[in-house]
Amino acid sequence: MTVARPDEVxxxxxxxxxxxxxxxxxxxxxxLAVELGLNRSTIKMLVDGLAEAGLVQEKVPRxxxxxxxxxxxxxxxxxxxxxxAVYVQAEHAGIALVGFGGQILGRNSWNLHGRQRxxxxxxxxxxxxxxxxxxxxxxHPVAAGVSVPGVVRRNDGLVHNAxxxxxxxxxxxxxxxxxxxxxxxxxxxxEFGALAEHLRGAGRGGGDAVFVSADVGVGGGLxxxxxxxxxxxxxxxxxxHMTVRPGGRVCHCGNEGCWETEVGDAALxxxxxxxxxxxxxxxxxxxxxxxxxxxELGEYLDWLTLGLVxxxxxxxxxxxxxxxxxxxxxxxxxxxxxxxxxxxSMVSRALGGVRIEKSRLGADxxxxxxxxxxxxxxxxxx
Amino acid sequence: MTVARPDEVxxxxxxxxxxxxxxxxxxxxxxLAVELGLNRSTIKMLVDGLAEAGLVQEKVPRxxxxxxxxxxxxxxxxxxxxxxAVYVQAEHAGIALVGFGGQILGRNSWNLHGRQRxxxxxxxxxxxxxxxxxxxxxxHPVAAGVSVPGVVRRNDGLVHNAxxxxxxxxxxxxxxxxxxxxxxxxxxxxEFGALAEHLRGAGRGGGDAVFVSADVGVGGGLxxxxxxxxxxxxxxxxxxHMTVRPGGRVCHCGNEGCWETEVGDAALxxxxxxxxxxxxxxxxxxxxxxxxxxxELGEYLDWLTLGLVxxxxxxxxxxxxxxxxxxxxxxxxxxxxxxxxxxxSMVSRALGGVRIEKSRLGADxxxxxxxxxxxxxxxxxx
Numbered sequence: 001m002t003v004a005r006p007d008e009v010x011x012x013x014x015x016x017x018x019x020x021x022x023x024x025x026x027x028x029x030x031x032l033a034v035e036l037g038l039n040r041s042t043i044k045m046l047v048d049g050l051a052e053a054g055l056v057q058e059k060v061p062r063x064x065x066x067x068x069x070x071x072x073x074x075x076x077x078x079x080x081x082x083x084x085a086v087y088v089q090a091e092h093a094g095i096a097l098v099g100f101g102g103q104i105l106g107r108n109s110w111n112l113h114g115r116q117r118x119x120x121x122x123x124x125x126x127x128x129x130x131x132x133x134x135x136x137x138x139x140h141p142v143a144a145g146v147s148v149p150g151v152v153r154r155n156d157g158l159v160h161n162a163x164x165x166x167x168x169x170x171x172x173x174x175x176x177x178x179x180x181x182x183x184x185x186x187x188x189x190x191e192f193g194a195l196a197e198h199l200r201g202a203g204r205g206g207g208d209a210v211f212v213s214a215d216v217g218v219g220g221g222l223x224x225x226x227x228x229x230x231x232x233x234x235x236x237x238x239x240x241h242m243t244v245r246p247g248g249r250v251c252h253c254g255n256e257g258c259w260e261t262e263v264g265d266a267a268l269x270x271x272x273x274x275x276x277x278x279x280x281x282x283x284x285x286x287x288x289x290x291x292x293x294x295x296e297l298g299e300y301l302d303w304l305t306l307g308l309v310x311x312x313x314x315x316x317x318x319x320x321x322x323x324x325x326x327x328x329x330x331x332x333x334x335x336x337x338x339x340x341x342x343x344x345s346m347v348s349r350a351l352g353g354v355r356i357e358k359s360r361l362g363a364d365x366x367x368x369x370x371x372x373x374x375x376x377x378x379x380x381x382x
Numbered sequence: 383m384t385v386a387r388p389d390e391v392x393x394x395x396x397x398x399x400x401x402x403x404x405x406x407x408x409x410x411x412x413x414l415a416v417e418l419g420l421n422r423s424t425i426k427m428l429v430d431g432l433a434e435a436g437l438v439q440e441k442v443p444r445x446x447x448x449x450x451x452x453x454x455x456x457x458x459x460x461x462x463x464x465x466x467a468v469y470v471q472a473e474h475a476g477i478a479l480v481g482f483g484g485q486i487l488g489r490n491s492w493n494l495h496g497r498q499r500x501x502x503x504x505x506x507x508x509x510x511x512x513x514x515x516x517x518x519x520x521x522h523p524v525a526a527g528v529s530v531p532g533v534v535r536r537n538d539g540l541v542h543n544a545x546x547x548x549x550x551x552x553x554x555x556x557x558x559x560x561x562x563x564x565x566x567x568x569x570x571x572x573e574f575g576a577l578a579e580h581l582r583g584a585g586r587g588g589g590d591a592v593f594v595s596a597d598v599g600v601g602g603g604l605x606x607x608x609x610x611x612x613x614x615x616x617x618x619x620x621x622x623h624m625t626v627r628p629g630g631r632v633c634h635c636g637n638e639g640c641w642e643t644e645v646g647d648a649a650l651x652x653x654x655x656x657x658x659x660x661x662x663x664x665x666x667x668x669x670x671x672x673x674x675x676x677x678e679l680g681e682y683l684d685w686l687t688l689g690l691v692x693x694x695x696x697x698x699x700x701x702x703x704x705x706x707x708x709x710x711x712x713x714x715x716x717x718x719x720x721x722x723x724x725x726x727s728m729v730s731r732a733l734g735g736v737r738i739e740k741s742r743l744g745a746d747x748x749x750x751x752x753x754x755x756x757x758x759x760x761x762x763x764x
Contacts (some may be wrong), residue, residue, distance in 0.1 A: 009391075076654040096624045100518075139759070151728060151729065151732045153732070156607050160731075160732040161728070161732065208613055220696070222612075224606060224611050225609070225611070225612065227607070229606050229607070229697075230607065230698075237727050238695040238696070239695065239696050239731045241691055241695045241728050242692040242696055242725075243626070243688050243691060243693055244628070245626060245628060246444025246688060248624070254726065255691070255726055271714075306625050306628060309625060310625060311639070311696075312623065312690070313620040313623045313624055314602075314621050314624055314693075314696060315611075315613060315696075316612075316620075316622070316699075317613065335552075344636065344637055346533060346543070346620050346623050346635050347533065347613070347623075349542075350533045350535070350542040350543065
């Protein structure tokens, strides 16, 4: 139980204001006052403080509405607080420097083959690449977020298991902190995807959402009552290992008929008559060439539907965002899944229909999510 | 985003203290100060205020430790704030008056047959019975919580569907409020069960727990990061309608192979060779008579395990509490399920083993949960 003291109120208001500018973008003093429920003089005092610290600039808006003096526009200054965002995937890795307000200020990425996928190599390459990028741009990141496709303990960034990287028990949080010299938050990629969708994507402003994505694996992240769920000790996101087909194919996790084995990229290849694990481009091309009825995808979509019905019945979200490989599904296929889920889920029927949408944050999703995880610890202390 | 103002701090501290006394029971001023992170003079001021309002009494503890003046013991006064707890089940209904601190001060229950199960009849009987009980005890409940086995919209207490009562679209929250004349919170019984376990049972002090219970239906409630999850619009708890056996038996919800059809009371009867829907006592007697190896339950336990593996993989709880009919399972059966879930769930392996326990709150679980739901709105304004 935390107890607010009078001397904490100002700091709380300041970080609320920073968070609002960071996720909402430029806004007038008047709008900020309304949004935070503060009076104009308090807002003035807080904004003046932020301007003095170089975190915001103020401008007279171009188009002033109404009579009277126009309310000043407050703009977050991206360079004033910068974090390092990192993602690691089976085939490649990348970094970006992301500024206050969420803008990507610079980036770099590279392929991972064979030995390059070893944790040692990845850590070294990230550190070198980050130092070079920061030097080139003259920026100094104050925190880092690292997205990994695996089971991650959020408390300390231990990667318990990342099957698609062949990593097990890697103390990634500790080791990254040592080489980067800033606080590091390591998380599961789908969990960070959920965070990005919640703050900057389809889930913006909403309370309860589930983000589900397919690549080699299938993962998920949950937003409940406006916050990212973490599970106990920070483990979460193994939604891909929900059993949907008892007695089905054996999964690398040791169980049978996991959702991942039925709707991951290998399953999609099988449905499309492609060899398993062809490059992503070939899968996408094949999906684009499908007829309107998507007949080839029939059974694949049934398994996708079944897993989503379970997610809706268990969690009752208002929104499901489909990410990564799922975004390449034809719209007709998504429409069919949406209708089936609405019809077959009790909870969706009670809600009057859950929203199911493709992610529109594109390739930057993982970087944006990792950046937001890093900013979580930063905005309160700027 | 809520912003704390200096004048709200005292009220916040007061309600934190009330909550601590309510769930933790009697404690010394010194212990309360440590727990809330407040200094002794603030605690004194707050406790004096509560004593003046009749909410607590102070006593010199019998066994004072150490030298110095002993810290006064602060005792919640049950009669000072009383709520009405109500549960409705397929076969019976009941009410209780529950005091500040969680003590049941009086109760009444009755069977439901035929027309008695109609919403009108239930509402009338609850109101009459509550008025009589309150009159007998000379108490005045200030809020009410109502537990229903169905899909409930928490925001306004609309019962969308309670199949086992044959209820559909009953505005129970509104109608109960009208007859009881106090604020009413209506919720799903498993959701309230989770709340009771979190505040007064096996989940006490923990952060992430799932409560799963079987009666005619199978339901669940989720505690995440110390709070009860509500889902969007307050719908949640239809974990029993997770599909575990595609192509399995048809469920009343319209789907096939729901967890409820595989582990609800009818499934347990089938496993035990009993006719479906025999009285609860017959099922319990049959379970008690099982051999140590529980061979008859083999397949039943496999489906129970499968659903729990899914719950653990999706939500990553540290604790699962099994309620209602599940508490009648032999300990050897629960041990077997626990071992299987730990072995087969990736997330449990990462966590080093999820705890799986039977509820020990007994028959009062639903009443305690409904009371806590009612107290949620009360403790902040006492």
